[in-house]
Amino acid sequence: MGVATNDPCNVGLLKELAFHLDRTVVPVGANTGDIRRLLSELEPKDTTATEGQDAQNQRDAEALKRAEFDGPVIRFVQEKLTDAVLQGASDVHVECTEDGYTVRYRLNGVLVPQRVDRALDAASVIARLKVMAGVNVAERRLPQDGRLETNIAGRKVDFRFSSLPTHFGESIVARVLDPKALRLGWDRLGFQPEVVGRIKAILERPSGLFLVTGPTGSGKTTTLYTAVAHLNHPQRKIVTVEDPVEYNLPGVQQVQVQEEIGLTFARILRGVLRHDPNVILVGEIRDSETAEIAVRAAQVGRLVLSTLHTNSAAGALNRLVDLGVPEFLVRDVLRGVLGQELVLTPCPACGGGGCLTCAGTGVGARQLRAELIEV
DSSP: OEEEESOTTOHHHHHHHHHHHTSOOEEEEOOHHHHHHHHHHHSOOOTTSOHHHHHHHHHHHHHHHHHHHOHHHHHHHHHHHHHHHHHTOSEEEEEEETTEEEEEEEETTEEEEOOOOTTSOHHHHHHHHHHHHTOOTTOOSSOEEEEEEEEETTEEEEEEEEEEEETTEEEEEEEEEOGGGOOOSHHHHTOOHHHHHHHHHHHTSSSEEEEEEOOTTSSHHHHHHHHHHHHOOTTSOEEEEESSOOSOOTTOEEEEOBGGGTBOHHHHHHHHHTTOOSEEEESOOOSHHHHHHHHHHHHTTOEEEEEEOOSSGGGHHHHHHHTTOOHHHHHHHEEEEEEEEEEEEEOTTTTTSOOTTTTTSOEEEEEEEEEEEEO
8 A cells, every 4th residue: 555655764664554454555655744744634524623722623633644644753752762862861851832832851960951943842752752652642731741761772671761742832841761871889879988888787777767858959869779789689679659559679679669550659568568678769758658668678687778857957857747747656666867968060161151072061961969867
C-alpha cells in the first residue's frame, strides 16, 4: 500500500509501519502541508459536541498525527533528548509561551535556554513527547505523569515525564535518568573523609533511622543510593520504596509507589515489614502514617533510610514530631541526620557570565556542603 510521507528515506519508520499494518508499504513523496490537509479531512465530525469542543478535539487529533508522522518533529525531539544527556543535564523543560515555546536544560542546577525550531509548533512537540511517554495526548486540562525510553549513544536512557497545564499551554519536564551519570561511591559525592567515616559508622548499626535532608536537586537520592550500595551484601535483604524507581540497583528489591491504585508509601511499608528486610529505604517521608510506620520499623530491628524536607539537619526532629510521631520515639530510633546542599561557584573562564566552557550556565564547579548530626 502507498503511504504519503515527507521523509521517504526514513527506512526504520516505514518498516515499523509495515509491521503494524501487516502489509508492504511503498513510500509516496508529499509535503507536510498536503499530509496535514489530508489527515484533517479524514477526521470524523462529532455532531453532538459544541463548536468549541469540536475545534479543540480537531486540534488535539492533528497534533497527535503531526507528532507521529512529521519527521522534523521526531528528529527535533530526539535531538533535544540526546543533547541533554550528552551535556549531562538533569532535566529537560519544554514550556508553551504566548508566541511559541521554549526548551531549557538544567545544567549544574541552572536552567539554560536552548535553540528551538520555530517552524515547529508547540502542540506537535508536546504531543510527540506525550506519545513517547505513553500518556493521553488529548488530555490538556490535568497533570499527567509517565516514563519514556530512548536509545542514546548506544544505550537505553529513561526519562521521567511530567506535564502541567499552564495559561498558554502545557509545561513538560523530563527528568533524565541516565545510569551512566549516577555517581555512586562516597569518594565521588564530594563529602569530607571525616563525614564519610561518621556516616559509615551510623550505617553499620543494626537498626535505627538515618535521614538525609536538603533542598530539591541537592543529591539526596544519590546519597541514599550510595548508602544502599555500601550496605548491599548477600547476607542482607534490602527493600526500597520509591516514587518513582529512578535507577535499578542489582541485588535490591525495589517497589514503586502507585497512589492511583492505593499503593501508597504506608501501604507498601506494611507489606515490606512482612518480608523480613534488614534495610529499608523509603524515598521520602511525606505524611504522618509513613513517618509512624518508618519509626516503628526502626524500633523493631530494621535500619531505615529516608529523606525529609527540612531547611536544615537540626529541623528533622521537629518535623517528625509535627508529623505526629511522639518525641520520645524519635529520640529512641534516630541515629543520625545528614543535611546537604549544593554550592555553585562561578565559572573561572567567564566569571559567571556564561561561556562555552560552562555551557552557558556561568557555573564553574559544584561543591557539596554537608552537616551531620549524630544522635
